[in-house]
Amino acid sequence: MEEVIVSEYNPDWNIEFEEEKNKILHALSGLEVVIEHIGSTSVSGLGAKPTIDIMAGLPSLDLMDESYIKSLDNIGYGYVHKPEFPERLFFRRGLWRAGTHHLHIYKFRGQNWNENVLFREYLKRYPEILNEYYNLKKQLEGQFKYDRVAYTMGKADFITEVINRASNDEELIRLLQERGSL
Numbered sequence: 001m002e003e004v005i006v007s008e009y010n011p012d013w014n015i016e017f018e019e020e021k022n023k024i025l026h027a028l029s030g031l032e033v034v035i036e037h038i039g040s041t042s043v044s045g046l047g048a049k050p051t052i053d054i055m056a057g058l059p060s061l062d063l064m065d066e067s068y069i070k071s072l073d074n075i076g077y078g079y080v081h082k083p084e085f086p087e088r089l090f091f092r093r094g095l096w097r098a099g100t101h102h103l104h105i106y107k108f109r110g111q112n113w114n115e116n117v118l119f120r121e122y123l124k125r126y127p128e129i130l131n132e133y134y135n136l137k138k139q140l141e142g143q144f145k146y147d148r149v150a151y152t153m154g155k156a157d158f159i160t161e162v163i164n165r166a167s168n169d170e171e172l173i174r175l176l177q178e179r180g181s182l
Contacts, residue, residue, distance in 0.1 A: 006047050006134075006141045010086045013041040017052055022102060024056060027071040031063055034108055036181070038116045040137070043123045047134050052101045055116055057108030064089055064105060077103050087112055109182060116182045118166035118173075119159060125172060131164060 017037040024035060037113065040046050040054030058064065069079050075090035093101035106112045123130045136158055144151040166172060176182040 002139050002146075004141050004145055004148055005049060006137045007050050008047050009043075009045050010041075010050065013037075013048075013050070013052060017054065019043070020054060022054060023075045024054065024072070024077075024103065026076075027075050028056065028068055031058060031068065033058055036117065036120075038104070038120055039102075040133075042120055043130065045127075046123065046130055047137065051099055054101065054103045055113065056103060056105045057110075058105060059108060061087075061089060061105065061107060072103070077101070082163070102161060114182050115163050117176060119163050121172060121176060121181075122162050122166035122169065125169075129165075133158060133162070 014037065018020050019036045021037075025033065034057040036042075036055045036057070037053070038055045039051070040048030041052050072091055073079065076093045078093070080090045082088065082090050087106065089105040091103035091105070092099040093103070104112075104116075104118075123133060133155075136155065140151045140154040144154065167170065173182060
């Protein structure tokens with residue numbers, strides 16, 4: 001089983017995201033798509049598992065037909081069918097439970113899109129929360145070194161709490177709306 005390793009922040013993660021973003025935009029050519037870097041690798045200074053999480057937003061998931069799924073597969077993003085999560089299309093680059101890149105496709109400005117943006121931006125805005133999250137991740141790394149699912153589940157309550165706080169941060173929401181992110 002793949003080991004959980006929380007690495008120190010690496011600024012190359014942003015460079016890697018930009019390279020992948022361009023490939024994905026090309027693969028989804030013809031669709032109205034917005035692409036964002038999400039997850040811990042998108043937050044400067046935050047240690048993370050070195051998996052680049054990418055979020056693409058579409059006006060509707062119904063626009064993702066087989067030709068686009070094949071196009072993403074051609075650049076290394078294999079579709080992972082998750083019927084228990086119908087509001088997301090998930091693609092993985094790399095091995096099962098050891099992917100190097102995850103592509104999450106959501107409805108642009110839908111609930112899942114907004115929650116991912118709010119979580120990322122709240123961590124960027126509040127360094128004490130970022131540090132608290134990093135400490136939790138390191139604790140869970142030690143506790144669940146060979147159990148990625150338990151590691152991920154161990155973060156769930158914290159993530160939910162941060163999203164709730166961010167959802168009530170009127171200034172943050174206003175800024176994100178002005179930027180067009182929400």
